[in-house]
Amino acid sequence: MLREKTKNKSVLVVGAGLVGTLEACFMAKRGYQVHLYEYRPDIRTLEHVPGRSINLAMSLRGRTGLKAIGVEDKVIRDHGIPMYGRMIHNTDGSTRPIPYNKDGKCIYSVGRRFVNEVLLTKAEEYPNLNIHFTHKLTTCRLDKGEATFVNTVSGEQVTRRADLVIGCDGAYSNVRKSMMRQPFFNYTQNYIPHGYMELCIPPTPEGGFAMPANYLHIWPRGQFMMIALPNQDCSWTVTLFMPFPAFEGLSTPELLLSYFKTHYPDAIPLIGREKLIKDFFANEALPMIYVKCSPYHVGSTGLLMGDAAHAMVPFYGQGMNCGMEDCVVLDELLDQYKDDFATVLPAYSAKRNPDAEAIVDLALYNYIEMRDLVNSRAFLLRRKFDDLLSTIMPKYWLPLYTMVTFTRTPYHKCISRKKWQDRVVKHILSVVGMAGVAAGVFLAKSDPLHVLSCSHLSQLPALLSRTWVAATSLSITRK
Structure with a gap:
């Protein structure tokens, strides 16, 4: 019909x-x-x-x-090629993974x-x-x-x-x-003031991946960054993002190599010194x-x-x-x-x-x-906290990235739920902070010789329990 x-x-x-x-x-x-x-x-x-x-x-x-x-x-x-998380590259050459999802879901x-x-x-x-x-x-x-x-x-x-x-x-x-x-x-x-340039990490001489394949690799450096995604031929598409004046400042091979030695030292042997110079000066930074x-x-x-x-x-x-x-x-x-x-x-x-x-x-x-917060301790702690709450309350709590990437929740609802989650976290921290003050007062007023006694310690679980109930009650009353 x-x-x-x-x-x-x-x-x-x-x-x-x-x-x-x-x-x-x-x-x-x-x-x-x-x-x-x-x-x-x-x-x-x-x-x-x-x-x-x-x-x-x-x-x-x-x-x-x-x-x-x-x-x-x-x-x-x-x-x-499945990518299960971000692989963060530090300036000292060390790496650390950040999974996208606690359940092991991936993007391709x-x-x-x-x-x-x-x-x-x-x-x-x-x-x-x-x-x-x-x-x-x-x-x-x-x-x-x-x-x-x-x-x-x-x-x-x-x-x-x-x-x-x-x-x-x-x-x-x-x-x-x-x-x-x-x-x-x-x-x-609107154009953003940053541009991008594509480079390439070739396969190893044996024809394999030069880095762990199942990650989106990121070199976060505050105001700029570099990323790499795996290709089917075991090469990597590398994309360099930074302000246009920074691109313009890398006007000679010596300046380019000095820049990479400072910010991306582990990438030089991966790309190859001569290939890096050749590819960089054969391309131009493109706008976004x-x-x-x-x-x-x-x-x-x-x-x-x-x-x-x-x-x-x-x-x-x-x-x-x-x-x-x-x-x-x-x-x-x-x-x-x-x-x-x-x-x-x-x-x-x-x-x-x-x-x-x-x-x-x-x-x-x-x-x-990507370029800055992934190196923040507060960001990483919030990721762990989100994973914890999504485990405890999977119907009520999903991290923003999970909502955007692994569901079809309308994008604008992803943002509104993230804002609601931020309010909940703020309240939880406030309540926990007050509980900490209350516990401190409780201990300060107690006889030091009896602080460890069961009669005094038995009151602390009730205090902490009330704190958790007050905090989590916010999570079932979304606006």
Whole structure:
């Protein structure tokens, strides 16, 4: 019956990256006639794919989208490398692991290109889905469901109309530019003052991993950091993050080596002295941008998804996961409202925008955590405390990272629950502090010769018990 409702409707998707191709598959699966347009050639035919290549950290939200179209097993089984936590590298060369989750759950390091190729191959299986490579969007009238493209090879121009145009064309979206002419469309973009550069740790001479493979490795250094994610060929994609002036200051091989000897001494033999120099000066530091806008739709004929709607910095590993979850959320709303675009699109904007803006903010916060807080004793103690409470009260207490990465709890609810947890912790510390003062007064007023007597000590457990009850009572009364 659903097929009858959708087979005569058409959907045009702009951008055949991860989110665009996944969304095209979702819509084709529902029975729509789908046209997917991409500016680049088919990446499966290219030796090198232009654009960013920061590895993907696949978690539950992204996996849910892949599972819905039947490719999760191929991506995870054939390509994913499990990462069970962060491996922290200290300046003295020592390392220490910080597990992501007390239950041993993991995220997966996967290559962006591989996932994109799997999705494109899956898209070709749908007879009602047509892919048009080397087509550049020139004009777009979302209120009319109309878009014009030029074939960058032949120069031919084509205009296509559809019941729905979906912009999945990235952080610098041309579809979004056309929405900026619509009244009441809000848009902001910001560059952070830090850039990134990709380097590489090669496999060992024996062809293995040069570091423990099942971790995201981090060299946190306060105002800057370096990370490394494992690749399937046993190499590591290394990403250096720091302020642009710091990049500019490393203008000679001598300065570069001196910098690494000071901050990342153990990385020099891993990368290789000559390779480090060669790769660093062959590349350039690239900017990072985050985007917020609303609403995501125009009437019943236009929609933004993925980075086009909510580009974010890469520090929570949720950019791709959030974009793929966009596809799941839209599919759920199409089920709920029986494919009525006039109802679905406003509902999607209302539901998804608070979550998208929340994860954009969380991604910025996590940069501070990764480069600085992971070395803080208070941060590590709070992690242990969160794990303890989640063991005692699993229905009421989950650490923020667990909620974001291993559940589909809406992002904005993850933040509100984290704020509530912070209030609970503050109250617990206050009550425990008062209990400590009370215990001190109790002991001070006791006869020193009888402090250790059972009659006096028997009062302390009751005091501590009342303290715990007062503290934990807060945990079952969430606002």
